[in-house]
Amino acid sequence: MINFDPVDIDRDLVTIHRWVRDPHAAFWMMQEATPQDVRRELTTLTTPPHRAFLGRLDGRPVALLATYDPASSPLDGVPELRPGDLGMHILIAPATGERVPGFTTEVFRDALALCFSDPTVARVVVEPDVRNEAVRRKNVQAGFEEVRPVELPDKTAIFSVCEKAAFQHAAAVDHLTPRNLDAAQRRLVAKAIGEYTHERLIAPQPLANGRWRLETAGSVYTFTAHRYALDHWVVEPATIRRESGGRRLPVDAQVLVAELAPALGVPDKVLPVYVEEVASTLAAASWTIARKRHTSASLASALTDPHAPVDKTYQLLEGAMTEGHPAFVANNGRIGFGVDDYARYAPEVAEPVRLHWVAVRRSHGVMTLGEQTDESAFYRTELGASALTGFRRRLEAHDLDPDDYFYLPVHPWQWQNKLAITLAPDVARRDVVDLGIGADHYVPQQSIRTFFNTTHPERHYVKTALSIQNMGFVRGLSPAYMRATPAINDWVAGLVRADPELRTCGFDVLREVAAAGYTGDAFHRHTGHGPHQKMLAALWRESPLDRVRPGEHLTTMAALLHRDRDGHSLAGALLRASGLCAEEWVRSYLTAYLRPLVHCLLAYNLAFMPHGENLILVLRDGVPQRVLIKDVGEEVAVMGDLPLPSAVERIRAYVPDPATRALAIHTDVLDGVLRFVAAILDADGALPEADFWRICRDVVTAHAADHPELAREAAEVDLLRPYFAHSCLNRLQLRNATEMVDITDQESSLLFAGEMPNPIARDDEGDALRPSRDESRR
Template structure:
């Protein structure tokens, strides 16, 4: 009998007494030679499957097509099998065997592939199964090809009873045919389109690129080309718009919307396709999250740090194209996007020492760094790998790389360096990591007390290729030491619970051809990493962690996490906001007034400490790239290796460290959420912000001159616009070495905490 590929496939447990003769015909057929039962008797087959039926860690099923048996499937726990003890195995692994019955007539093209898909679907139907493990005979090239086509990665040859096998593993996110585009439906896309167009209208209006006209009853109209969009909206302080996505008419298409607006937005024609690609990727991400990441706020109120991190759905609150990730395929998205929540293991390379820069914090040594980051035995295994290649381990430094970066860049673009053994691939590291919202930074979930790892990643995301420069990072540990020491010695900052997570080590390879060229390029930023302290060991009893981005999070039903936290806390909304501002705003104001020290304090760069759902402190991170001392050496002396962070700016630009980065970049969104939810009126919220600034001034009369120069209570401040930067140049928004000169202004904004003009 031959089987039609369109017929239904079902499964039934093997009954050894009933099925022994059928299975005997299958396993002794010449086509089943690799099943290793060619000489078995019927009784031997019956005993084999009776043993499997009695084994709680091994199962066998007959697969039926249109009611007729067509294949045999076995699943087993690889940790209790001949594979037990192999270092590649992890919790959540499921072993699998499949045997398609020999056809009784003409073979049906594609039938084996369809059966294989049904088998994999059954394996992954159990949510506890994270990976499927197979071990085909190395000579069985046909089934090995099927495995690879389905998403299996061939790991290595292994010796198991009766054969040399090719150990192969398929992670859930790598399975080809796993409903990979089930999020791309008209219904979900419409929701994603409406959300993104609502955000585009709100942020472009905020940046005065468009001007919606009121039509009455809370509705507005916006002419875009030949189309007039109407919608409901409300406005708040700082010209902040809240647009109702469901009210937008006609049904919007965000790419058409932006293409029609391109002349107004100022997007260069040659860069418009790149921006539209980032918009499409942001749409796809939003649709995926609507399908797979519908985590209700109620489940996040008491969630742990990494559960909250993975549940964030918005990305940067101001940028419209904020989930670009150009370079990632769909399988990469599911493997490495923070919202996918998948565990990731860093790949490691050995980089020739004389061609590599390693810089360390003052209290770090190379030996201590690697002893902490590599579990016992891993470093020895890496050194043995080098010795086995005839190389001296002392000639190399160990460098972690993103798995995507290894496969797509190092092994291709830097093939000569690998072939010369200037770079040597060492394989996966031992720890599971979770990607953070910044996409290229990873939290060690196997050992949370260990450092974050930040890796170079050559994808285009939100206006930059996300590389890391070895030259630029060389001073990073020294900069972090100085900032951390300054913060730690300050009694005011300690009383606010404000601390710094230092970047304690930075490493980068510079032996490639691109470093020998005169002109700089993104290719010089492809092979580098840094290590940042974890906040976990510094938590006090009863404290929990959350990314500050969570304060702006609404779930798919529109419920705000900050509202839920305030309601779950033992204090009223005003007290909660005061506590938050003391942990966040007051330290930033103090750093400006006392040291002319400015951070980049957006949601992803702050980790809040919470007690009883109330913020009680904060960890500032991402110091090396995003900190500045905005004064002269006579006021704030710096060590020579830290001088890079010094810059001189006009007072009104210096004040943007609070006006733009804090008030416009974070607090305007938070104020609107609390007002919209009826938790705290906007006027009262901004009154608390002013109270925080004035109270700091009252407590520190010795800083009155600096406070006057910043004048955070001035009636208006310059309106610095983020989307305009990305729209001007979608490939590189700003020059990181001179960010102030890259700013684009659109007049001034009324200061919601300002003195009357």
């Protein structure tokens, strides 16, 4: 995104003087301008009603935007002018290297967004020289309508207007271009080939010089790929070639899935849904390719700046990520969102959102609170006295007693597209009362239905029900299932904070302190289990900001898997910024991440779902120091007979087989996260993969040496065993794209594909890269 700040003439004069004298700025007619000439022009451009802004990308000046009142310009007298028109000029900085495709489009879009952010502006008008075909094309692409030529004192101009609706319409799909789509297709096909091969659904055949061949029902793909431990494949997108009958064909992820459907085992009724999720994933990827221009170096710089506001850098990283779950191919389904919804609510767009609020009749709802959480005090802290007074007055206006209700945040999409229609009888009965839009602004997190409060960052995260399909589930929330959520979080947090080892590691829990939902609808009374019973619920989770010490920063762990548009990794950039050698940096990361998870498993048979979106890294100077884990209520399990309070008993999952318990590390950590980090650091030349896994093994063995009291458990679970069962994620989504796992019995839902060589196996067990023992994999 281009950030526009008011021009400072003294600061910006040299830069703008150089720009206007460049040949590409010929239509500004200042090729021979002196610095004094440019100063006079800038003085005019910054004198009201004129305004001038310098656009920056990652702090680098890239454009000049000037706005003016057309009635106070040479356009005065043009009969097509209207009240509410705003004039605009744009100058793009001269290219210092190869032009980045789509960059000028991005400048135009962000400049117009700034113009239309003024609610008094109804239209933006421009008057380029009729001979300036390049700018005229860009204007039309941005939503301008060319009205007619007009004669101005220094040129014949083409008077053009852009209404706000036309701009929004053009901006909604301006990322869907052949160039962006081809890049998105190649990335997704590369990921699909890699992950389907990893899950032993397909078997590319080797050619010469690192090339591979994959034959589908209708095409032949050849490509370059690199193989790593855990049968992890990194396919190079630019090398993919698709042919059929000797003809070269476009690379197409939807076609790949359709042609591989029999091999993938996709049921006929699931295939259209899955292919639609692939299309939505491509659309999201095209958007990020077009608009996400933060470099990994600039992000690492923000995360190592001791003076940068922690909440700002944290959300900068949260919105900058370009990859969803690293293993799932169709990972950005969002089926149910329209194009306008995407522009408002997608995490990568990072647009501020104000949540909708409703009141729920207590007799028809469920609200549970964590220990030492008082409802009245909680709402006062979370909403403020003014909002609470307003809510009470709305209820009283309906002749309702406010004490009969509790308050619930709702995703705006959910209210507009689901609740106001599907729960219409409940709204009419005043069992659910519309309270309107809240005052605070939030931004969506990578887990699309969770929001971070940017108006009051110290307030809680809010997680809402969202009845769209995304990555194998309709993303609702069950009030009945969440009834125990605060108690579960309190118990887990108490266990974690009482354990000396976990305190030393700095491992901590972001508790979900309140959960609420509505159960008074016909779906709860008269229908069975399903998404209709998960439409109206929410929970509140602690903010991580009060866990940060001076000089520290926060980022989602998923950021370690990020590569920018030029292919540079954020993990590599953080490592370089830290000043540490790669081995020290990795050891610090794994001590913060892997060691406490190993301890929880061995000491308590306690397992989390510790993938990148569920972990927040606390960094100092770019080095991971400790982790904060979240989403505990839905994704934690005690796999044994550890005594539990009755309210927490839901999380017990008896898993007598120690090898299955070990999958909490083998599958969820080594295969689910670390194989990607290891490959990135190896490909970047930062740390050989074998060294990465050696450090992992060192962390596990160091924990064992420090905890001889857990020797029996360590021997039984045996994290250093030579092989482990290969649990597959895409197989789950391919089997059932709308509910790939029964959340109440997740273990029975798992699908396996033989065994996987363990990359942290004991040295005396041989090379971890040896072939699998599963003879049926090919």
